[in-house]
Amino acid sequence: MNNREFIHCANQSKFYQQKLVNVNTEHWDSIPFTTKKELREADGFDLLGVDSSQIATYHETSGTSGKPSPSWFSHNDTLQEAKLLMDSDLQLSENDLILNRFPFAIALPAFILYWTAREAKAGFISADQWNLAAPISRVVEILQKTKPSILAIGSNEAIRLYHVAKAMGVQFPLANLRALIVAGELVSPSRRKYIEQLFGVPVHMLFGSTETGSLSLSCKEGHFHLTHPKVKFEVVDEQGQVLPFHEKGYCVLSTAREGMPLLRYFNEDIIEIQEDHTCSCGNETPVLIHYGREIESITVHGNTFSFYDIQEAIYTLNEIPFQWQLQQIDQTVTFFLQYTKIVDVSSISKELSDKLGLEVLVELSELYPIENYIQKPKHTKTTYIEKIFTDVLVAE
Numbered sequence: 001m002n003n004r005e006f007i008h009c010a011n012q013s014k015f016y017q018q019k020l021v022n023v024n025t026e027h028w029d030s031i032p033f034t035t036k037k038e039l040r041e042a043d044g045f046d047l048l049g050v051d052s053s054q055i056a057t058y059h060e061t062s063g064t065s066g067k068p069s070p071s072w073f074s075h076n077d078t079l080q081e082a083k084l085l086m087d088s089d090l091q092l093s094e095n096d097l098i099l100n101r102f103p104f105a106i107a108l109p110a111f112i113l114y115w116t117a118r119e120a121k122a123g124f125i126s127a128d129q130w131n132l133a134a135p136i137s138r139v140v141e142i143l144q145k146t147k148p149s150i151l152a153i154g155s156n157e158a159i160r161l162y163h164v165a166k167a168m169g170v171q172f173p174l175a176n177l178r179a180l181i182v183a184g185e186l187v188s189p190s191r192r193k194y195i196e197q198l199f200g201v202p203v204h205m206l207f208g209s210t211e212t213g214s215l216s217l218s219c220k221e222g223h224f225h226l227t228h229p230k231v232k233f234e235v236v237d238e239q240g241q242v243l244p245f246h247e248k249g250y251c252v253l254s255t256a257r258e259g260m261p262l263l264r265y266f267n268e269d270i271i272e273i274q275e276d277h278t279c280s281c282g283n284e285t286p287v288l289i290h291y292g293r294e295i296e297s298i299t300v301h302g303n304t305f306s307f308y309d310i311q312e313a314i315y316t317l318n319e320i321p322f323q324w325q326l327q328q329i330d331q332t333v334t335f336f337l338q339y340t341k342i343v344d345v346s347s348i349s350k351e352l353s354d355k356l357g358l359e360v361l362v363e364l365s366e367l368y369p370i371e372n373y374i375q376k377p378k379h380t381k382t383t384y385i386e387k388i389f390t391d392v393l394v395a396e
Contacts, residue, residue, distance in 0.1 A: 001256055003028050006232055009256040010263035014046040020263075033240065033252060033266040039069035039211060049261045050074050056259075060106045061210045071108070071210045072259035080257070081112050081214055082119040084228060089219035089281050090150075090179060090204050092116060097123035097146065097176075101139060101153035101161075102183065103130040108210045109183045113152045123148075129157060136373050140165045147176040155182040155195060156323075162198045163322055163340060164373050173200030181206055181217070186292040188308045190315035192222050207290060212255055212262065216288065219281035224288040226273070230256040233288065234264070235273055245275040248291065268294050270306055298328050300358055313355040319343050323367040333358065336365040 007025050010016040019038075024030050039047070047070060048055070056075045060068040073081070086092055098117050102110035104126060117124040127134045127142055134142075139161060143151070153161065158180060162172060180199055183206035187195070192203050207224050208214035215231055216224040226233060234252040235243045243249045251269040255262045270291040277287040292307030299305075314324055314335075321337040328334075335352060349362040 001230060001232070003232075006254040006256055006261075006263060007031075009049065009258075009261040010254075012049040012258075013261060014048075015042050016261070016263060018046075029242070031264050033264050034262060035266055036069065036268060039265075040067040042069075044070040044072075047260045048072055050258045054258070057111055059108050059111075059210050062107065069211055070260070071213075073111075073213070074258040077213065077257050077259045078111075078115045079119065080230065082116040084214055085112070085116040085206075085217050086120055087227070088204070088217040089283070090181070090217060092120045092122055092150070094121040096120070096150055097125065097148040098150040098152055099125045099127055099139070099143060099146065099148035101127050101129050101151070101157060104128050105130055107184075108208075108213070109152070109206065112206070112214055113181070122150075129154070136161055136164050137168065137375065140168055140170055143174055143177075144170065147174065149176050149178045150181060151177060151179075151199075152181040152183075154184045155187045155191065156185070158182060158195055159198065159322065160368060160373070163370055167370050167374050172198065177201055179204055183208075186290060186296070186307050186311065188311035188315065189222055191311045194315045194320055207288070209267065211260070212253055212265070212267065213257055215253075219279060219283060221279050221281055223277065223279050223281070223283075224290065225279070225281075225283045225285045226288055227283070227285050233271075233273060235271060236266075245273055245286070248272045248289075250294075270294060270297070298326070298333065300328065300331050300333055303358065305356060305358070309356070313352055316355065317348060317351055319348060325365075325367060332361065334361040334363060336363050336367065338365055338367045340370070 011020065023032065054074045055072055056078050057073045059071040062068065098113055100110055100113050102113065104110045114124060125142065125146060125148060127139045179201050180195065180203045182203055187205050192205065196203050202220050205218040205222065206214055207216045215228055216226065218224050232254040235247065235249040236252050237243055237249050248270060251267050251271040253262060253265045253267060272289040274287045274289065296307035297304055310326060319339065322340050323338040325336045326333065327336065337348065345362050345364060349360065352362065353360050
């Protein structure tokens, strides 16, 4: 799509009609960025790009970095979301059975997977992460029973599921399972490789957000190829100036989604676009490198470490932790690590410090007690009728 088409699509919403009223849209660079703050404060209906009768679903961001912002999808948008996944390196078909672990809540990924399964005529199992009837131990059982070919799940939840399954005596790879789809947070190359080693199958990462919709599904090599026909990417510096290929900066997106178009949306992610990227998957389009949100980075003694940098350090350790958290207090960084075996803390502290070029502290901590998740909680339907029979000798 060219710039005029993105502008035309944006002008279908009241929000952009008002925002662009005094803007010379003939000059793309003069179009002001749309910010998260604007989306949060806008009237949700003003963001609509179509009549409400054409809306299929409504969603909201998690609100982890502020007040939740709305997101609308038209019926045509749901088809576009499905098409992006169907045209990807995953090659989803009617022979697939998807086990979905993403929550069917106000969030988006579970809906994208369901829309795609419907269009591809693939089978679909809902094992909602936030559903009390589907604790992680039950999902392990369902995996064994149904033998799905695709497991759609958050990256950290995938690691938890693997270790719970292992404690239950279940080993991966499982029969028929051919791929994982992960979404919801950054997955660096080393973290992706680690999850692939756990499950023994390729991991495809779904890149996007609630407000933008899906933007790319990574290929078998883990690359985000920029093939979305209705999305324009820009990389800008701190002054808002557009940067060339191979330079790291802030992500600015324009999307021609019917339900809620976006024009030059500054989403606070740090990215880089590589133009001359050779990929064995055969796709020669530019590749996006995602370094995480700015809010997920830390700055210590004048040096900034992105969420990507931190993950690369963690998932290239000789002993990779089961779970981890990082705490920064002033200029002191402490990693809280959980292992499923005995490890040398001092050795890990030195290794992490060397990788980051920063003196860090390491403490062992039980962040996720596996034994609590092996026993399946009782979440069942309400019993309205209870029948009790006792042996009664009836005289003839």
